[in-house]
Structure formats: C-alpha cells, structure tokens
Amino acid sequence: MAESPNFQTExxxxxxxxxxxxxxxxVCAEGWGAVNMSRVAKTVGISRPVLYKEIGTKQDLADALIARETDEFLTGIATTLVDYPDDPAGGMTAAAEYALRTGADNPLLKAVLSGRNESDTTLLPALISDPDPILGRAVRALTAVAREQYRLPGLDDDELTSTIEILVRLALSHLFQPTGSIERAVTQIGSVLRSLLEDAV
Known part of the structure; x- marks a missing residue:
C-alpha cells in the first residue's frame, strides 16, 4: 500500500x-566554521546525497537555519501584539522588547556574534545585511499582522510598510550592535513609534 502524500510530507x-x-x-557549540555537510549527515544518520537533496548547499543550510529561527521570533512577536489589541504603539514597542530580550538569550545568535574565528562570519552577512531572510521576511510578516490587528486607517500600505521597516531596522540595530541597556533601546523605539503612529489610528 502506497504511503499517503501527507505522511511523506510530514x-x-x-x-x-x-x-x-x-x-x-x-554552531552553538563550536561556531559556524565547524559545520560541514558530512558532519550534519552523519549526525542525522543519512547520506550526504540525501542531505544535499533535501537542503542544498551549505549556504542553503545557513539560509534555512536563519529562516527557521526568524520564523520563531515572528511567532513570538505576533503573540505579543495580541496582548495590545487597541494600542498599536504599545504593542509594537512590546514586540520590539520581546525581540531584543529573546535575541539576547538566543544561543544561535550568541554563537554567530561571538566571532570565534574568521570562518564563523559566514553567517553574519545573511543576518545583518541581506534584505532576506530576516529584514524582508520580518517586514512582510509584521506589516500583515499590524494591518489585520490594528487596521490603521491613517496609513496607506506603503506608509505602513515603511513604519514597520523602521521598527524592524531599529530593533535589529539594537540587537546586533547594542550600545546600552535593553530598557534604553525599548524607550528609544517606543518614542519613535508613538511619533510615527500618532495619526494612524
């Protein structure tokens, strides 16, 4: 009897x-430089051809790893916004705080940013400069969530996207290059958001 497509997909x-x-x-134990496809395949108990078929290249592996981590962040952020149904500035500020505090405790992010050796910087471009998978993915997802939850009739789609991009860029900047406490960063982000959203509701 043939396996069902749903079972195969799962x-x-x-x-x-x-x-x-x-x-x-x-990555968390030794840094990205210690990752190689043979080692990953052996750990999982599969052949390298199977790993390449399912994931692709080592860069594809990096992209997939970052995308999954980003999705987990975005899920937590969306959940945070639900707690502020009538307060977009408060909700988005709380979402930024969630991202900063969760990021500060994230083992993968800590490992990448620690820069154990030069080869570990392979993941950094995708994390801080490539528009995707983090910046673009976050802006698209949070724009949709903000529009659905808050409506924000005072902002057209381009204006809302720009506002969310400012929020995401500020949060990423504080996350990757902190210059003070998380409380200070949240205060700064909240002040900017209140100004941007003043006439949006």
Whole structure:
C-alpha cells in the first residue's frame, strides 16, 4: 500500500528539522566554521546525497537555519501584539522588547556574534545585511499582522510598510550592535513609534 502524500510530507519536514537541529547544535557549540555537510549527515544518520537533496548547499543550510529561527521570533512577536489589541504603539514597542530580550538569550545568535574565528562570519552577512531572510521576511510578516490587528486607517500600505521597516531596522540595530541597556533601546523605539503612529489610528 502506497504511503499517503501527507505522511511523506510530514516525514520530510521532520527530517529537515533534524538536519537543522544538528547544524544548530554545532554552531552553538563550536561556531559556524565547524559545520560541514558530512558532519550534519552523519549526525542525522543519512547520506550526504540525501542531505544535499533535501537542503542544498551549505549556504542553503545557513539560509534555512536563519529562516527557521526568524520564523520563531515572528511567532513570538505576533503573540505579543495580541496582548495590545487597541494600542498599536504599545504593542509594537512590546514586540520590539520581546525581540531584543529573546535575541539576547538566543544561543544561535550568541554563537554567530561571538566571532570565534574568521570562518564563523559566514553567517553574519545573511543576518545583518541581506534584505532576506530576516529584514524582508520580518517586514512582510509584521506589516500583515499590524494591518489585520490594528487596521490603521491613517496609513496607506506603503506608509505602513515603511513604519514597520523602521521598527524592524531599529530593533535589529539594537540587537546586533547594542550600545546600552535593553530598557534604553525599548524607550528609544517606543518614542519613535508613538511619533510615527500618532495619526494612524
């Protein structure tokens, strides 16, 4: 009897998660420079051809790892916004605080930013300069969530997208290059958001 497509899809998803978990564990313990496809395949218990078929290149592995981590952040941010149903500035400020505090405790982010050696910087361009998967992904997702939850009739789509991009850029800047406490960063972000959203509701 043939396996159902849903079962096959679920098995591939679980296998992909195991691959990403294996890579993440190595990054957190030894840095991105210690990650190689043979090691990941051996840890998962599969062949390298299977790993390449499911993931692609090592850069594809990095992109997939970052995308999954970003999605987990975005899920937490969306949940935070729900607690502020009638306060867009308050909700978005709380979302920024969530991102900063969660990021500060994130083992993968700590490992990448610690710069154990030069080869570890491979992940940094994708994290801080490539428009995707973090900046673009976050702006698209949070713009949709903000529009659905707050409506914000005073902002057209371009204006809302710009506002969310400012929020995301500020949060990423404080996350990757902190110059003070998280409380100080949240205060700064909140002040900017209140100004931007003053006439949006």
């Amino acid at each position: 098995m591939r998803r679980l296998l992909r998660d195991r691959m990403l978990d294996a890579a993440r564990d190595v």
